[in-house]
Amino acid sequence: MQIFETLKKDHKKVLDLLEKMENSSQRASKSRHDNFLTLKKELLEHMHGEESTFYQFLLEHDDMKDLVYEALEEHRTVRLALPDVEAKDVTDEQWKPILSVIGEMIKHHINEEEKEIFKMCKNIIKREDDERLVSEFQSAKQEAQVSV
Numbered sequence: 001m002q003i004f005e006t007l008k009k010d011h012k013k014v015l016d017l018l019e020k021m022e023n024s025s026q027r028a029s030k031s032r033h034d035n036f037l038t039l040k041k042e043l044l045e046h047m048h049g050e051e052s053t054f055y056q057f058l059l060e061h062d063d064m065k066d067l068v069y070e071a072l073e074e075h076r077t078v079r080l081a082l083p084d085v086e087a088k089d090v091t092d093e094q095w096k097p098i099l100s101v102i103g104e105m106i107k108h109h110i111n112e113e114e115k116e117i118f119k120m121c122k123n124i125i126k127r128e129d130d131e132r133l134v135s136e137f138q139s140a141k142q143e144a145q146v147s148v
Helices: 001-022 029-056 064-087 093-119 126-142
Strands: none
Touching: 001 029, 001 093, 001 126, 029 064, 029 126, 064 093, 064 126
16 A cells, blocks of 8 residues: 555655664764754655544544554653653763654654554545545645744
8 A cells, every 4th residue: 555655765764864873973973963853754745644634534433442542642651751851962971862762753653654554544545545645745844844
């Protein structure tokens, strides 16, 4: 399904950015800072797009509600945690551990979404829904236009 591939592409971007930052040293302050700003932008735009399109579609199906509400709560938790990373200087010794905890939350969310939610909803999404969801998701991300 195109919507799964679209979401997975975003997930890969986020995971790659997390890996770069987790493997960076305190001396790489410029790249840490730039990568974090990119991560924040990607996450906020992706979450907005997902919540306003894909999750709304899934909430129309009772058997998906628990998983979707859990995913929404994970998004909320990430949004609350991002300012903690941003509040620390990238050279601060606490910056990387805070990022690591947020990274674990994000990885858990992505894994659960790709393994459980995608599997459960593949029979729900029809071809015309798939095309519409991709288009609406991309539009919603553009609409979010997070500036960092």
